Amino acid sequence: MGKKVKVRFAPSPTGDLHVGNIRTALFDWAYARHTGGTFLFRIEDTDTTRVTDEYIQAAIDTLKWLGLNWDEGPEVGGDNGPYLQSQRLDIYAEWAQKFLDQKDAYHCYCTPAELEATREAQRAANVAPGYDGKCRDLTAEQIAAYKAEGREAVIRMRMPEGSTTFVDEIRGEVSFDHKFVPDFVLVRADGSPLYTLAVAVDDILMKVTHVLRGEDLLSSTPRQIRVYQAMGVKPEDYPVFAHLPFVMGQDNAKLSKRNGEVSIAWYREQGYLPEAICNYLALLGWSPGDDRENITMAELCELFTVEKVHSSPARFDMKKLEAINGDKIRALTPDEFLKWSLPFLTKAGIITGTDSEIALVKAALPIIQERIVKLNEVPQMLKFLFIKEFAVEADSVSKITDDVSKDVLKRSLKELEPLTTWNHDSIEAALRACLIEEMGLKPRIAFGAVRIATTGSTISPPLFESMELLGKEASLARIAAALTL
Template sequence: MTDKPAQTDDDVLGGLAPDQVRLRFAPSPTGLLHVGNIRTALFAWAFARHFGGKLVLRIEDTDTARNTPEGMQFTLDSLRWLNIDWDEGPEVGGAYGPYRQSERMDIYTDVVAKLLAAGKAYHCYCSQEELDQRREAARSAGQHSGYDGHCRALTPEQVQAYIDEGRRPVVRLRMPDRPITFDDLVRGEITFLPENLGDYVLVRANGHPLYPLVNPVDDALMEITHVLRGEDLLSSTPRQIALYEALAEIGIGTGRTPRFGHLPFVMGEGNKKLSKRDPSSSLGEYMERGFLPEGLLNYLALLGWSIGDDRDVFTMDEMIKAFDIRRVNANAARFDPKKCEAINASHMRLLAPAEFAERVVPYLAKAGVLPAEPTAEQRALLDAAVPLVQERMNTLSESVDMLGFLFVDESAFSIDPDAGAKVLTGDAGVVLEATSKALEEVSEWTTEAIEQALRASLIDGLGLKPKNAFGPVRVAISGRRISPPLFESLELLGRDRSLSRIASARAAVATD
């Protein structure tokens, strides 16, 4: 591998017009997407949109043991939630369909037959036991332990003998006996030597086509020009390049091998590769917690790429305009949950208050705080409250704790036990009694009048510090130690509800 040389757009395009660019995102429908998959989809999408090309969504669902219809729907719903759209694929159509591999089996069967007929592939009758024995012997002799080409040149008599034994062959690609070199868009020129590239299996003995066959075949037939994928697939690239070349020789596809770019690993805690089992890796967690799609995508874009000018926060339109695959760093990127949340918080600040209010409704509805379709009165209260909390929240799900107290029915209102135990103790009863008297005398229920009355009563009258003065009041009306600004909250809650909650809290303190 050499250092990545400077490249121009023409080098990246490889002689294509910008609108001829075709990339694909090809997930397996096994459930919600992993953040590494999402970053791959994001970079492919941004690459295609930058040049005005096409993004193809192809579903790799040949693994019947793991793939489900529900997984397929999750995949589509996830991409739509992320606002990553595709130009061809399921539910969209296109000239190169079908776009589900399970619907393309006849195509793979036909291609394999042509590869066999042209001598580009061959049947291998070696049993697993024989393969293991020869590999172990090669390792003991200090030799390469890959497939040794035993079945490359069987005579008709040898083939018949295997058939008579009842052996069912796999199909292997006949790899060229030469180095394979390609110019990786992220890593520069890479060369693989032939001794490290044994003839690999395209089709299992049961006739099931494998990923190393179906993926390049689909790329060739769908005229994919650029492939962005994870670093973990780098070692399979020379084998796929050999298959692209073989397909071109038998007239399948355009004859053009796609340009590859292998994206860096995403590392998690302990500098280990982020796995699907890591709690912070699943898209479902971020949807549940109330991340904005644009916030999550912004952070994932930073895992290996930068927009420049020391900027961390940008819109997806800005990313599309600026995206340059040459700016992707080949070094592994570390996933930092705290920074991810901070980037998301920045995007939440960018929303107009009305849009912010619209986005928190589903989370308030799920918690039973609001109906899915709030009334005009509820929506007006929400619109009034949103400016008080938008700067204080990092995720949309926090709206339940921050705003729920404004909407909950009085019969269902409760004080968080931890907040009550820590705040509604000692002199809290005295504070709440003084608060009640002060608020009862407020003639105009406004933030300014409420603040003036409470400061005069609790700070000037009782000589309390603000924390000790206002903490019990906050817990009494919101049920929590953290809430929107106190005086504004009292105004939004209203006189009657505020006084009622303060009275209930006083009674609880007296009882304790």
């Protein structure tokens, strides 16, 4: 016992990080934090045709935004770097050569077309598809002949007879017969390494102890173990594997663009809080065991264990995410809420960021905090306080042009004008006195008209507080203006 835990998150940024990636990163991070171990972040960019610098940077930014800080990896460095596989090419080449020397691997001269033909035939014959081992034991003459033809070779790992059995921390013992694990390619014809080589070499060299990753990689585990063996790693030094269940879309299969938004950047723009995203994602495939659901990042670290992770896939439910986001927003301190809201207000063009604007926003936020679910609702809610050319919403106009409404507005104006103290208490007292008591109107009818006149909409934050914030002058001007509609 006693080896310090080291967990890695090693995405291949071929696009923006999505919900599934992040759930994996979150579990990796939480497990590292739970055990007091190390969280390592590595970029798997061996597929240079699909990974771009922009995506790599976006992945780094996303992890940072979510608060999933890493101890080893890009930007922070560490003793086992570099952490971009594209910068470790010589290491992989060295190991590939060693495997070749040991006869664990061999050069394969088959062309893609030939391989494809073999697969076709296998499929037709209803046998397990895969490389048939044609180049396993080539003679010097055969090699010379292939080279003369101008063929280029890939390096293939030799899978011995037998099987690989390992214990997956989530699924239990899993076994693969090598009949179904064909010899696999380690190095492309152009000399560049493949995932199968790089991932195994790096996990060993970087001293990773736990590999928690998506279940799509479950069947690649025997290949990874094969590389460990060729590297001379003792079985007790293999990392522990745990394959996480998928996060799927609302209806059917894996999460996709059509199937709800998958890019974390989108959630950020919509006004989801990182803590809400993490809290929700943590509940997909894991639970604390009791009925707790709303947990903080600190609690997640404290409670997270691999044995509480499920083996079955989970569907992503936007409604539940929204509910949690609403909870998290309500739990924000005034200063935090202000900090999160300001960017949305400036981006929407509601404020420019002057001190007086910020002061007003700060005063107004408490009355909307429990009525929004996402931060991007803040601008719409507070717009009436800042808008220069105020106008009642088109479909609300007809609701205040009837006789009763006109009376309400006239009486309100008359009653409010003499007020020397302008706050929600004095406003409410004045309006209740004239509209409810004197006119005998139902509150929803009476205040509804005033609401439309002053905020422009049938839906608004609490009326009296809104009017207080708006100020006496503007409030009266808007009521007067409404009378002319």
